[in-house]
Amino acid sequence: MKTQTVLVSVDSSSALRGAKYFKKYLDECVDNFSLTDMVEVLETGSLGVYRDGVVIAIYPDEVFYEVKDKDDVEKIVAEHLLKGRIVKDLLIDEKLVKEKIHPSEKVNKEQRIVLRNTGVIDPHLIEEYIARDGYMALARALKEMKPKEIIEEIKKSGLRGRGGAGFPTGMKWEFTAKAENSQKYVVCNADEGEPGTFKDRLIMEGDPHSVIEAMELAGYATGASKGYIYIRGEYYGSIENIRKAIEDAYEMGLLGQNVFGTDFSFDLSVRLGAGAYICGEETALIESIEGKPGRPRLKPPYPPVEGLYAKPTVVNNVETFANVPWIINNGADKFKAIGTESSAGTKVFTLVGNIINRGLVEVPMGTTVHDLIYKYGGGVPGGKAAKLIQTGGTAGTFMNTDNLEVALDYDSAQNGASLGSGVILVVDEDGCPVDCAKTAMEFFAHESCGKCTPCREGTGTAVRILDKLSKGQGKPGEIDQLLMLADVMEQTSFCGLGQSAPIPLRTIVNSFREEFEAHAAKKPCGVCVYEEPKKKKKKKARV
Amino acid sequence: MVSDKEMQKVEEIVNGVVNDDSLEEGDVLINCLHKIQDHFINFVPVEAAEKVAGMLDMPESSVYEVLTFYTMFSVENRGKYVIRVCNSLPCHVTGGRDILAALKKELKVDFNQTTEDGLFTLEKTGCLGLCGVSPVIMINEEFYGNLTEEKVIDIINKIRNEESGS
Numbered sequence: 208m209k210t211q212t213v214l215v216s217v218d219s220s221s222a223l224r225g226a227k228y229f230k231k232y233l234d235e236c237v238d239n240f241s242l243t244d245m246v247e248v249l250e251t252g253s254l255g256v257y258r259d260g261v262v263i264a265i266y267p268d269e270v271f272y273e274v275k276d277k278d279d280v281e282k283i284v285a286e287h288l289l290k291g292r293i294v295k296d297l298l299i300d301e302k303l304v305k306e307k308i309h310p311s312e313k314v315n316k317e318q319r320i321v322l323r324n325t326g327v328i329d330p331h332l333i334e335e336y337i338a339r340d341g342y343m344a345l346a347r348a349l350k351e352m353k354p355k356e357i358i359e360e361i362k363k364s365g366l367r368g369r370g371g372a373g374f375p376t377g378m379k380w381e382f383t384a385k386a387e388n389s390q391k392y393v394v395c396n397a398d399e400g401e402p403g404t405f406k407d408r409l410i411m412e413g414d415p416h417s418v419i420e421a422m423e424l425a426g427y428a429t430g431a432s433k434g435y436i437y438i439r440g441e442y443y444g445s446i447e448n449i450r451k452a453i454e455d456a457y458e459m460g461l462l463g464q465n466v467f468g469t470d471f472s473f474d475l476s477v478r479l480g481a482g483a484y485i486c487g488e489e490t491a492l493i494e495s496i497e498g499k500p501g502r503p504r505l506k507p508p509y510p511p512v513e514g515l516y517a518k519p520t521v522v523n524n525v526e527t528f529a530n531v532p533w534i535i536n537n538g539a540d541k542f543k544a545i546g547t548e549s550s551a552g553t554k555v556f557t558l559v560g561n562i563i564n565r566g567l568v569e570v571p572m573g574t575t576v577h578d579l580i581y582k583y584g585g586g587v588p589g590g591k592a593a594k595l596i597q598t599g600g601t602a603g604t605f606m607n608t609d610n611l612e613v614a615l616d617y618d619s620a621q622n623g624a625s626l627g628s629g630v631i632l633v634v635d636e637d638g639c640p641v642d643c644a645k646t647a648m649e650f651f652a653h654e655s656c657g658k659c660t661p662c663r664e665g666t667g668t669a670v671r672i673l674d675k676l677s678k679g680q681g682k683p684g685e686i687d688q689l690l691m692l693a694d695v696m697e698q699t700s701f702c703g704l705g706q707s708a709p710i711p712l713r714t715i716v717n718s719f720r721e722e723f724e725a726h727a728a729k730k731p732c733g734v735c736v737y738e739e740p741k742k743k744k745k746k747k748a749r750v
Numbered sequence: 751m752v753s754d755k756e757m758q759k760v761e762e763i764v765n766g767v768v769n770d771d772s773l774e775e776g777d778v779l780i781n782c783l784h785k786i787q788d789h790f791i792n793f794v795p796v797e798a799a800e801k802v803a804g805m806l807d808m809p810e811s812s813v814y815e816v817l818t819f820y821t822m823f824s825v826e827n828r829g830k831y832v833i834r835v836c837n838s839l840p841c842h843v844t845g846g847r848d849i850l851a852a853l854k855k856e857l858k859v860d861f862n863q864t865t866e867d868g869l870f871t872l873e874k875t876g877c878l879g880l881c882g883v884s885p886v887i888m889i890n891e892e893f894y895g896n897l898t899e900e901k902v903i904d905i906i907n908k909i910r911n912e913e914s915g916s
């Protein structure tokens with residue numbers, strides 16, 4: 208057995224920092240120093256520690272380093288691996304790392320359920336997943352539990368959808384189980400497109416089997432025999448790892464006919480998106496799987512009753528699924544004990560924008576915005592102050608810094624901070640609310656599918672008004688017009704896109720009203736460039 | 751205009767997809783379009799789309815609807831390199847604004863336009879899920895992160911040099 212193990216995180220973000228290249232060079236160095244019998248170098252998912260460079264971990268010493276170039280790699284091999292001396296200038300604060308990596312009983316420390324295997328196992332090896340109790344929940348369920356008991360357990364756990372809407376997962380499964388039909392489906396929504404969200408990407412890259420196992424559990428619980436994972440077309444790493452995982456699961460008899468020698472059979476295939484944010488809406492996603500343009504359907508009927516090919520269908524988000532095997536293995540009570548009363552368990556947050564540690568963190572529901580930004584996120588870079596914060600994704604709420612103590616869960620939208628998909632976007636003091644509002648609304652205008660008028664025209668109108676304001680050509684009255692527009696869109700749009708696009712618009716105007724008015728009065732903001740309106744061509748007088 | 755030889759190739763692609771048993775019914779059209787787009791480098795000519803409709807026995811309007819709905823497909827001839835700049839807030843507030851301005855200036859094009867030499871098409875995209883290394887752009891299937899104005903210009907020049915060398 209090799210005495211030392213080096214883990215290199217090669218998730219998509221790390222890969223762009225040069226992780227694969229460093230891993231290769233690490234292999235070379237280990238070979239050059241004749242350490243191949245002693246040291247094992249492995250690839251893994253995100254290690255949960257975020258720096259500008261690539262993070263690598265050395266076990267059993269539990270030392271974390273940040274690597275920025277080839278010299279750093281060489282130093283670590285020559286000093287740490289060969290001589291056992293810690294390379295201090297590359298070391299990542301040990302205390303912080305230990306708090307983050309090792310779950311502890313204390314509240315506000317990172318607690319890993321969804322990311323339990325990410326950064327610990329090699330996602331390409333099914334054996335490593337199995338060694339960490341992988342597929343045990345499925346085996347237990349198939350041999351010892353009735354489908355009804357699984358649904359009861361999930362209901363009791365209080366697990367709710369992690370994609371944004373927060374519908375109770377157990378109830379969704381129950382509706383599907385009760386719908387009578389010889390063919391039912393399980394669909395995993397991996398069309399992650401909410402700006403600022405990349406949790407599903409890192410789950411699929413770091414622990415693909417947990418999603419597969421959970422989908423099978425859903426299949427057994429609801430009586431479905433076929434599943435689809437709908438992955439965003441640009442998520443090459445996720446697609447590769449999920450496909451490999453499915454292949455291996457089939458080979459080991461963990462997918463396909465008579466799983467674990469029981470009567471239960473389940474087939475799973477991957478479908479790829481082709482670039483449409485709206486496909487994250489469950490009925491639009493179903494349309495897309497059927498090979499059509501992804502436009503949302505009229506609800507009801509909801510997918511548990513009439514979904515894919517008009518059959519009963521469970522649709523859950525990647526993160527929701529990743530919780531399921533843990534709940535079956537550890538029990539609903541243990542899950543329910545984490546988080547808040549309305550919102551059990553943990554949530555994976557993505558910290559983005561002007562924040563020092565940009566990346567993922569998994570913490571109990573009910574963690575405050577302040578802790579996420581300053582405790583886990585390390586604060587704002589360059590010694591600047593935070594000015595504008597958006598929680599929940601681009602469709603989430605904007606807030607100023609008056610309200611940072613709000614605890615995030617499914618109910619916190621009432622207190623001005625929505626949970627959504629778990630994005631914490633920080634904009635520092637140099638940012639401009641009008642510019643941010645314009646960028647957010649441009650996104651919705653681009654992604655609106657055009658099916659209903661309030662959303663198609665409303666998003667476009669909002670962009671035009673905000674564009675005028677940002678150029679110093681707006682009028683004070685137009686700020687109220689934005690708010691009115693938000694009300695109309697919210698009340699009359701066909702689907703979640705048009706109904707939630709007004710949320711950022713209304714909250715940003717209300718939180719930063721003064722600055723909107725300053726733009727209407729052409730006071731300089733430092734970001735927006737005011738222009739004179741283009742003169743309209745004079746019409747020639749008729750003769 | 752698409753040559754007869756190219757149309758024959760389209761026919762081969764569609765036949766290949768139709769006869770691929772691993773694909774289900776709902777997957778056929780989108781797969782055909784992806785493969786045809788790869789063949790013509792970054793776009794699907796209207797003639798090819800018409801051919802697909804005929805072969806799959808679908809109304810042309812249905813094929814066109816799918817083709818224009820998803821942003822990954824294009825019916826316009828695009829450059830050899832499609833540059834997609836993330837325009838979402840996490841990139842925007844960490845320097846994405848400057849990257850965009852630098853690209854527009856360097857390439858002398860606006861969104862959805864192609865450079866005179868036919869090399870680059872500039873497009874806007876929603877979040878690519880790489881906000882940990884923002885600002886991010888995508889050139890064909892490659893991602894580039896932690897960008898600055900200088901880095902972006904370097905990347906463009908590197909591609910230009912490769913192309914003029916080959």
